[in-house]
Amino acid sequence: MEAIDMAGLEGELKELVGRILGEAKRQGATAAEVSVTDDAGLAVKVRNRELETVEFTHDRGFGITVFDGQRKGSASTSDASEDAVQGTVRAALNIARFTEEDPCNGLAEAELMARELPELDLYHPWPLDVPEAERFALETEAAAFDHDARITNSEGAEVASHRSCSVYGNSHDFVEALQGTRHSVSVSVIAEEGSRMQNDYWYTMGRVADALDDHKAVGRRAAERAVARLGVRPVATGQYPVLFDPQMASSLIGHLIGAISGGALYRKASWLLDSLGKQVMPSSMSLVENPHLPRGIASTPFDGDGVATRAKAFVENGVVASYVLGNYAAKRLDMVTTGNAGGVFNLEVQTERKPASNLMREVGTGLMVTHLMGQGVNRVTGDYSRGASGIWIENGEPAHAVDEVTIAANLADVYRNIVAAGDDVDRRGTIHVGSLLVDGMTVAAS
Amino acid sequence: MTNPIESARKALLDAGEIGDGDVDRLLGRLTSKQIDTGELFFQVSRNESWSLEDGRVKDGAYHVDRGVGVRAVSGERTGFAYVNDIALPRLAEATDAARSIARSGGNAIAGPVSPGTPAPRYGAVDPLASAGETDKVALLSRIDSFARSLDPAVREVHVTVALNQDINLVVATDGTLSADVRPMARFSIEVIAERDGRRERGVSGGGGRIDAAWLFDTDAAEGYAREAVRAALVNLDAVDAPAGAMPVVLGPGWPGVLLHEAVGHGLEGDFNRKGTSAYAGRMGETVASTLCTVVDDATLADRRGSLTVDDEGTPGERTVLIEDGVLRGYMQDKMNARLMGVASTGNARRQSYAHLPMPRMTNTFLLAGESEPEEILASVDRGVYAVSFAGGQVDITNGQFVFSATEAYLIENGKVTAPIRGATLIGNGPDAMHRVSMVGNDLELDAGIGVCGKEGQGVPVGVGQPTLKIDELTVGGTAA
Numbered sequence: 014m015e016a017i018d019m020a021g022l023e024g025e026l027k028e029l030v031g032r033i034l035g036e037a038k039r040q041g042a043t044a045a046e047v048s049v050t051d052d053a054g055l056a057v058k059v060r061n062r063e064l065e066t067v068e069f070t071h072d073r074g075f076g077i078t079v080f081d082g083q084r085k086g087s088a089s090t091s092d093a094s095e096d097a098v099q100g101t102v103r104a105a106l107n108i109a110r111f112t113e114e115d116p117c118n119g120l121a122e123a124e125l126m127a128r129e130l131p132e133l134d135l136y137h138p139w140p141l142d143v144p145e146a147e148r149f150a151l152e153t154e155a156a157a158f159d160h161d162a163r164i165t166n167s168e169g170a171e172v173a174s175h176r177s178c179s180v181y182g183n184s185h186d187f188v189e190a191l192q193g194t195r196h197s198v199s200v201s202v203i204a205e206e207g208s209r210m211q212n213d214y215w216y217t218m219g220r221v222a223d224a225l226d227d228h229k230a231v232g233r234r235a236a237e238r239a240v241a242r243l244g245v246r247p248v249a250t251g252q253y254p255v256l257f258d259p260q261m262a263s264s265l266i267g268h269l270i271g272a273i274s275g276g277a278l279y280r281k282a283s284w285l286l287d288s289l290g291k292q293v294m295p296s297s298m299s300l301v302e303n304p305h306l307p308r309g310i311a312s313t314p315f316d317g318d319g320v321a322t323r324a325k326a327f328v329e330n331g332v333v334a335s336y337v338l339g340n341y342a343a344k345r346l347d348m349v350t351t352g353n354a355g356g357v358f359n360l361e362v363q364t365e366r367k368p369a370s371n372l373m374r375e376v377g378t379g380l381m382v383t384h385l386m387g388q389g390v391n392r393v394t395g396d397y398s399r400g401a402s403g404i405w406i407e408n409g410e411p412a413h414a415v416d417e418v419t420i421a422a423n424l425a426d427v428y429r430n431i432v433a434a435g436d437d438v439d440r441r442g443t444i445h446v447g448s449l450l451v452d453g454m455t456v457a458a459s
Numbered sequence: 460m461t462n463p464i465e466s467a468r469k470a471l472l473d474a475g476e477i478g479d480g481d482v483d484r485l486l487g488r489l490t491s492k493q494i495d496t497g498e499l500f501f502q503v504s505r506n507e508s509w510s511l512e513d514g515r516v517k518d519g520a521y522h523v524d525r526g527v528g529v530r531a532v533s534g535e536r537t538g539f540a541y542v543n544d545i546a547l548p549r550l551a552e553a554t555d556a557a558r559s560i561a562r563s564g565g566n567a568i569a570g571p572v573s574p575g576t577p578a579p580r581y582g583a584v585d586p587l588a589s590a591g592e593t594d595k596v597a598l599l600s601r602i603d604s605f606a607r608s609l610d611p612a613v614r615e616v617h618v619t620v621a622l623n624q625d626i627n628l629v630v631a632t633d634g635t636l637s638a639d640v641r642p643m644a645r646f647s648i649e650v651i652a653e654r655d656g657r658r659e660r661g662v663s664g665g666g667g668r669i670d671a672a673w674l675f676d677t678d679a680a681e682g683y684a685r686e687a688v689r690a691a692l693v694n695l696d697a698v699d700a701p702a703g704a705m706p707v708v709l710g711p712g713w714p715g716v717l718l719h720e721a722v723g724h725g726l727e728g729d730f731n732r733k734g735t736s737a738y739a740g741r742m743g744e745t746v747a748s749t750l751c752t753v754v755d756d757a758t759l760a761d762r763r764g765s766l767t768v769d770d771e772g773t774p775g776e777r778t779v780l781i782e783d784g785v786l787r788g789y790m791q792d793k794m795n796a797r798l799m800g801v802a803s804t805g806n807a808r809r810q811s812y813a814h815l816p817m818p819r820m821t822n823t824f825l826l827a828g829e830s831e832p833e834e835i836l837a838s839v840d841r842g843v844y845a846v847s848f849a850g851g852q853v854d855i856t857n858g859q860f861v862f863s864a865t866e867a868y869l870i871e872n873g874k875v876t877a878p879i880r881g882a883t884l885i886g887n888g889p890d891a892m893h894r895v896s897m898v899g900n901d902l903e904l905d906a907g908i909g910v911c912g913k914e915g916q917g918v919p920v921g922v923g924q925p926t927l928k929i930d931e932l933t934v935g936g937t938a939a
Contacts, residue, residue, distance in 0.1 A: 060535075060733070069540040069556045072813065074524075087520040091543035101523075108519035111592040112509075115517045143559065166734055203735055203856055212735065212856040242857075250703040280512065281615050281651055281658065345513075387861035388849040389883035389935065393651060393660045398700070398883040398935040400852070400861030417859050419883050419935025421702065455937045457702035459886075 019136065022051060022178050023190045029093060030182035033077055036102045038184070042079040042109075044120050046183035046319070049075040049093070054175035057146035059154055061167050064147050070175070079105045083114040117344035120318070123185040125340075125350065127315035127322070134307045135193035139174045139222035146172040149198060149228055156232030157202045163243065164236050168212060170200035174222070187319045194220055195310070198228045204239035211242035211414075218441050220308045238383070241404065246413045248405055248458050254379035254432075255420055255454045256372055256406070259439035261382050262362075262449040266300065268390055268397070268424060269293070270357055270444075273333060275342020277392055284395030284425060288333045294428045296331040297364050304358035311443040317354035325351065327360075362434065362446035369435035369448050374409035380456055381406055382420065395424040401456075415458075422454045462576075463583060463767075467628035467638030471501040471525075475545030482630055488554045489531055490632050492561035496793065498631040500528040500770065501545065502812040507587045508621040511599040528812035529557040532794055536560045541813045577774035580758055580765040581668035583640040586622035589670035595620060598674055606650055606684040612695065613688055614658070615651040620644075622671055627812075629772040633793075637772030643763070643919060644671045645908060648683050652691035661691030662865070665906030667761045683906075690847065690866050693878045700867070700882035700936025706839045707884060707932040708870065710846035711832070712903035715922035718825050719911065720851040720860040721888035722753055726780050726788070727913075728795035728806070728818040730855050737858035737889060741786050747892035749784040750828050757805055757821035763907040764822035764921035771807040771816060778804045780823075781892075792818045810916035820911060824923030828898025832926040835897045837873040843934050844868045844875050845884065858888040883935040891929055899926030 026049045037045035051073045058066040076089035079102065086108030088101045154170035174196045182188035199216035215235035217226035257265055269285075277283035285293065294300075304322035306312050316322055318340040326334045338346070339354025373381070386400035402416035422430075435448030472482070482499065489497035506522040526543035527550055538560030540553040590598075599618045606616045623643040630636055647664030663686035665679065674680050709717060730736035738746060747753075757766040757775025766775035771793050779787045791799070792807030795818055808819035836844060844867065851862030863883045869876045904923035911920040 064536055064560065066537045066539065066815070067560050068538075068815070069553070070813070071541070072543055074543065085517065085519075087518070088522065089520070090523045090525075092523065092525055094544070097523075101521075104521040107592070108521060111596050112517055112519050113515040113596075115513075115515055118517070168733070168735055210735075210737070210856050212854070280617065281653075282660065384854075386852045386854065386859070386885075387863045387883050388852075389861070389863035389881060391660070391881050393658050394880070396880050398863070398881065398937075400859065400883055400885045400935070402859065416857060417885055417887055417933065419702075419861075419885050419933060421700075421882065421935050421937045423937075455702045455935075457885075457933050457935045459704040459931065459933045 019178060019192055023192065026051060026178060026180040027188050027190060030180045030188050033075060033098055033102065034182055034184060036098055037077060037079050040102055040106055042106060043082055044080040044184040045077060046120060047075060047077045048179065048181045050177065050179040052175060052177040054173060055141065055146065056171055056173040057143055057150055058169045058171040059147060059150040060169035062151060062154065065169055067143055077102060077105050079109050080119055081106065081109040083116055083118045084109045084112050085115065085118045086112060117341055120183050120185060121320045121340035121350055125320045126185055126187045127189065127319065130189060130314040131305045133305060133312045133314065135220050135312060137194050137221040138176055139194065139196050141174050153198055153200050153228045153232040156229035157200055157236040160233045160236035161240050163204045163206055163240050164202050165205040166203040168201040168203065173197050181315065181319055183319050189315060191313060196222045196225060198225060198231050200232050200235045202235050202239050204243050206243045209243065211239055213238035213242060218310065220310065242402065242414050244414050245416050248415055248418065248456065250457050252453050253456050254376045255451050256376050256379065256381040257449045257451065258381060258383045259437050259447050261385055262446045263439060263442055263444040264385060265449065266362060266444050266446055269428060270327065270337055270360065271392060273327060273336050275336060275338040275346065278336060279342050279345035282393050284393060289336065291333055292331050293333055294328055294331040295431055298328065298331055298431065299326050299363040300328040301326045301361045301363050302357050302359060303361060306359045309359040310441065311358045313358050316352045318350065320350050320352045320354065322352040322358055357443060360444045364434045366434050366436040366447055369437035372433055372435050372448055372450055373406050373411065375433050375450055376406045377409060378407050380415060397422055397424050397427060418456050418458045420454045420456055427451055427454070463638040463640050464636065466583060466640055467626050470503055470626045471545060471628050477545065477547060481547060485550060485554050486630065486632055488551065489529070489558050492558050494531045494533045494558060494561045496631060496633050497531045497558065498629060500812050501628040502526060502625065504623065504625045504811065505587060506621065506623045508619060509595050509599060510619040511603055512617045514603055516596045516599050524811060526812040529553045530815065531558040531560060533561045535798065537815065539815050543813065577767055580767045580775060581642060581761050584642045584670040585624045586642045586644045586670045587624060589672055590675055594675060598680065602648065602680050602684050605681055606648065606688055609685060609688045610652065610692060612652040612654045612692060613650050614653045617649040619647050620671065620674065631772065635772040637768050639768050642668050642670060644669055646674055646680055646683060647908065648687045650687045650691050652688065652695055654695050657695055659691050659694035661687040661689065661694065663687040663690065664908045667763045667907040668765055669761050693866060697878040697880045699938040700879040701934055701938050702936045704931050704933050706842035707929045707934065708835055708839060708842065708844045709924065709927055710844065711899065711901045711926050712923060713847060713905040714845060715824050715905060715924035716848050716851045716862050718753055718924060719820060719823050719920070719922045720853040720862060721886065721891050722781065723820045723823045724853050725855045725858065725888055726790060728789045728791040728799065731789050732795045732799050736855045738786065744786055745784050746786045746889055747781050747784045748895040750898045751781055751784050751892055751895055752826040753781040753823065754779050754826065755790055755806065755820055755823045759822050762822050762904065762921045763909065763919045764820065766805065766821055769805045769807045770809045771803065773803045773805040773807065775821060776805045790818045790820065792816055808918045810918060814916045817913065819913060819918055820920050822904065822921030824904060825925065825927065827900050827902035827925045830897045830899050832899045832901050835899055835926050835928050836870060836875060838897065838928065839870045840872060842870045843879065844870050853888065859885065860888050861885045879936065884932050885935060886932045891932060894930040895927055896930045897928040901925045
């Protein structure tokens with residue numbers, strides 16, 4: 014991507030936010046908040062050793078929420094022209110005239126705004142042009158093909174680089190910017206044996222191009238994973254220990270965070286209502302958020318309400334220590350925001366970590382899950398039933414691939430029954446966790 | 460009736476002060492290097508939504524998105540760029556970026572071809588303008604009170620109405636000049652019921668390519684509320700679902716998610732051209748029980764998945780995918796059709812100008828058979844009867860699909876008995892379709908709420924089917 018003047022862009026967006034807030038005031042809003050983003054990127058994809066797609070992205074847009082006393086209206090657009098600014102503010106205020114008063118509406122208190130911004134080191138442009146991206150992608154895919162003769166087809170390898178500048182401002186005279194980059198290399202390939210095909214993928218992602226995993230290793234890993242899915246054999250329905258690989262463990266922890274999030278709690282749509290102070294996981298486990306992690310993929314100094322983010326535990330020694338709250342949800346629950354409008358920002362699962370290679374021995378006989386499918390997670394009741402595939406483990410050793418099974422339990426039991434965690438922590442996403450071993454889930458098979 | 464091309468020209472080109480000469484010059488610029496086809500997709504999409512929770516209409520939002528996607532295709536290569544304002548200088552830059560995939564040389568632009576005016580599948584109405592704000596707000600409050608009046612167990616009610624109008628104009632180097640004005644309205648309700656400390660959720664809704672009049676002029680919204688409350692109350696009595704392989708009877712309508720996942724995605728042209736689908740290279744083979752005929756039909760009036768023309772300007776069609784169990788057709792866009800030597804079936808769809816089009820489903824359903832629904836249920840000794848789903852997912856390569864029931868019952872000795880807790884059903888598409896042993900005479904389409912996701916892009920779709928029986932599917936419960 015071509016280098017651009019980020020300081021100039023940031024200044025332009027801040028000026029735009031100021032102008033929109035001014036327009037909202039002029040049109041009669043009692044308070045307002047505005048967010049403007051300008052994201053640009055390049056994605057180059059190859060497939061079967063040929064260039065397939067070159068995609069240039071560039072999005073700019075803004076959204077405004079206005080308050081007319083305790084009434085609220087929102088509007089957004091991809092157009093930042095003077096006319097559009099006026100029209101969008103007018104649309105938001107028009108909506109606010111018809112919505113009903115809600116005592117919980119309004120900005121978070123001024124003293125909660127992030128007035129001091131830590132340096133998070135999130136902006137590291139990658140001077141990547143199309144030929145270079147193409148070469149990287151070709152080498153990534155070739156590494157997958159060359160790794161195993163059973164890799165017979167590809168869904169493509171992609172090299173992508175994005176930069177983003179977003180500015181949030183509100184009527185507390187708060188206007189702050191966040192700049193960041195995100196780069197990735199990913200590949201998805203197909204392994205074939207007999208008449209059966211299996212696909213799998215792997216990726217590396219981060220703020221800094223030089224810190225990405227070696228792209229050829231990414232290709233090899235995708236190939237290994239696809240090949241490991243070949244040779245499926247049936248298993249018997251029953252209760253077994255289930256080992257979630259780090260990516261799947263991350264989704265599992267995500268459901269717990271969802272259940273203690275403000276929106277689910279005030280709508281009574283959670284199986285963890287009134288759970289503060291209650292034991293939900295083994296006492297050896299804590300869920301700790303670190304929003305100021307340097308170069309963190311989800312790092313931010315302020316949340317979607319402009320509120321300063323801070324490190325804290327949501328679960329401490331197995332006990333719920335804090336809900337995950339933005340300003341509105343907090344007010345609905347008669348609590349104070351935790352600086353989590355927009356979600357959690359870098360969550361670490363802290364616990365005793367065992368060498369991942371030992372966990373299969375702890376399983377004895379059971380299922381290692383590497384893929385989950387479907388929407389079978391009921392946030393109201395905690396009922397969990399999802400399609401799964403992975404590796405069958407017998408006597409502590411990998412035996413064969415498994416697919417077309419489901420795993421089911423109630424989430425309340427799943428978290429309490431985590432009996433071991435691995436040291437293979439995946440730090441690519443928002444939730445940093447290694448493999449998790451859960452005792453006693455129902456595996457249903459044909 | 461207004462010509463859609465004139466409406467689109469006005470909304471998209473005139474607003475950006477772009478004339479026909481400018482469009483021709485952009486196409487010329489796109490073809491100044493050797494490409495097979497190039498295209499400009501102009502779009503403006505306006506959305507308005509209102510939502511009620513906690514007894515109050517507390518949220519409303521308005522969103523306008525306007526832009527142009529520029530695509531150049533050369534062989535299997537695609538170059539793509541877009542702008543999110545409609546103005547010439549940036550459009551010229553986007554054109555240069557998109558054509559950069561072509562290696563060299565130049566080629567000609569075809570003169571405009573007139574495909575004729577395809578019969579419109581929906582009216583060029585503006586759902587946003589179909590009622591005043593006061594009426595929209597009053598509708599939500601009316602339904603909130605109504606839902607709460609149905610049963611004292613109802614604790615929370617969340618109602619949303621979402622209205623959209625999308626206008627697009629496609630201009631391509633193959634001579635295509637096409638436009639469409641697409642309305643969309645959707646109503647949804649979620650209730651949470653509580654009894655004896657147990658809470659359960661029920662959802663319902665509907666809509667289509669229509670304005671919002673059906674919500675104001677009929678008691679359809681009361682019907683959705685009744686349905687959501689009923690589903691929540693049923694689930695309050697649900698017992699643990701069984702685990703393991705057993706016969707499954709699927710109710711009519713929305714359970715057609717089965718076809719969408721088990722068959723539909725696997726028959727999209729791109730996966731078959733690339734050989735990544737479990738159905739690749741199987742044209743003419745028996746891929747399902749002879750009771751199964753599956754179609755994708757964009758031509759149904761006012762349906763959520765319907766298209767007068769697709770996002771490449773090809774008229775929407777009814778495509779037979781499987782006929783009496785035999786694989787007859789794939790769903791195609793222009794690029795995959797050209798590379799496979801067939802014609803586009805009008806299935807090119809994109810989430811917006813900022814996304815690349817690809818072959819996607821429209822309204823996909825299984826045609827009616829001859830069995831009475833009661834007869835189908837009576838044929839099962841022990842199994843599951845599933846009538847509503849949260850959605851589904853498929854791995855097109857190994858054919859494995861899931862769908863997650865939100866309302867299901869045990870079948871014991873031919874009778875529908877206790878409701879069971881939501882369970883995921885899992886199977887392999889080709890295997891499951893071969894095991895369809897009875898097909899009902901009660902074909903229904905869903906109420907108009909489906910969104911299909913593929914490669915990160917969401918598009919509205921319809922599904923449908925009659926009651927049908929699959930002799931064996933794995934049910935992912937917890938009970939032994």
